[in-house]
Amino acid sequence: MILSGVRAQVTTRSHYTERRLAELASRGLTQYVILGAGLDTFAYRSPLAAQLAVFEVDHPATQRWKRGLLAAAGITPPGGLAFVGADFESDTLGRRLVSGGFDPARPALVSWLGVSMYLTGEAIAATLAEIGRLSPGSELIMEYALPPALRDDRGASYAGIAMAASAERGEPWLSFFTPEELSATLAVHGLKVAEHVRQEQAVTAGLWRRHDPLVPADVCRLVRATT
Template structure:
């Protein structure tokens, strides 16, 4: 459900929100197939609701923030890829490694087939269970070049994992080639969110809990910075949604607003 909701939010942004556009995903609606009209329709009809508007803000900002870092790398590792669509609309010279649970990948392959979208040769699906397996090691033998830097995005995933699982995966990423960049998001705990973030968190916790996908971890910014440094990263920035995109992004008259519940952090493997 969270993968569907994220894809619907990215797709709905193109018609439910005004300008400036935060991010343009031209493939997400096709992936939703028969659910597209209903799911995007919620956003068009009730787009000011904090969960709907908030999810559009989160999903578009984090996708833009990550993909803007791709220019410096020829390979892109997407941890917890879900219904990410970069590989089907992005730079054809970038090799993409979609790392996700095997069941999720089979489901996505079915959606792609129904939409008539072929999986390009440059996209490799890497099946992994983040709680029990080592995702970076699973890249071995897939064509991933361990001697070259990569962009690794880990978006919409960390809050569903235990702290131990997060630390283990960071340890793996930290052993990749120098210059490798990680972009990940995380959720703030009680006391560090603004009013809108608290409201979003309260409703979202109920929704994801009812769908058997409960949030398992929250971090203060200094905790994430320390965790990354402990695993060999140099932290470049740790920002709110408001500051992850240019200021003019928020000069708008629609319901899209930044709120402080999810943060984005960018870090690199030193070299």
């Protein structure tokens, strides 16, 4: 159940984000920032990446691990990709991005998926403050974990297993938001909410008409906000 839940969560959030990225790129957007990129594969598999400057932001140790895996697999990072080392708990995002070649005068789409639940409220606020200062026309798509009272039954089961497994690896879930709480936090930092999205809304409804374990769970949601 947990593996199916992870698969559904990762696939649907990426689909939603990359669909929005394609829409913005068709209107002239040229910068894409992936916060907490980890082993994200967008820059290596999507034809859209050739039109964009892509910035993978993550802890330097994680990036060394990823680059080692790429080298071992014989995969050369594309020319339009920049690795930006940053610790969300201590570094200033804007400064790190600019040092990696980011143009603060041009808008960007920032994706922040599968990360905020592992950070303190202070780190989240600091990062949102940096995003809120990006060029007008920039957008943020952020995944956030719901507090227990808002999870459905499947989400509660998923969260119980996922949180225990994460804590065992030394990465406990630290931050949870209701949609209203997160909207208020975003507003403080100059970001206006366009929509909150449940997992079941992130892909075409017909894709959920299935008989395998890949069904939606309300444990995390997406928010899209603009500067």
